[in-house]
Structures are given as structure tokens and as C-alpha cells.
Amino acid sequence: MFVHISPEPEALGESISTLKFAERVSTIELGAARANKESGEVKELKEQIASLKETIARMKDGELEHFKQPSNRTTRGRKLPRDDFSST
Helix, strand or coil, X not given: CCCCCCCCHHHHHHHHHHHHHHHHHHCCCCCCCCCCCCHHHHHHHHHHXXXXXXXXXXXXXXXXXXXXXXXXXXXXXXXXXXXXXXXX
């Protein structure tokens, strides 16, 4: 690691802070590099995302119209209660 400190007296605080940081960094030990073994999981999740996006697109295009509620809100001749609680 390289650090840059300034010889200017006005930068003394920043230089000391930088040197303390460099000292802390020098104590860190890194382990051996490993290959990313999540590639199969990541691929599966990306496929699920693509599938969900396709489903949403079909819903927006109206392919799944049968999921929508009827506009008159009746069931077997009975009116269903209103959702908005407004007085009519």
C-alpha cells in the first residue's frame, strides 16, 4: 500500500490520520483466493427472474384476464360489499 503525506504543517492532522490508517491496513492478513462456487445458484436465480419478468409482461398484456374481478362485483345475484367505505 502506498500512502501520500504532506510536508506542510497545515496538513499534519491529515498526515497522521493517513499513517495510522496505513498501520492498521498493514496488520490485515488475506487468505488464499477461491473460485466463486455460486455460479450455478446465480444462474438459477437469473432464470427465475427472467421467468417472473415474462409473467409480469403477460399480465400487463392482458393474457391473464381471468384473474381480474368482475366489474359489477356480484356473485350469484348478490352484490358484494364495497371496498372504499364511501357513503352513497
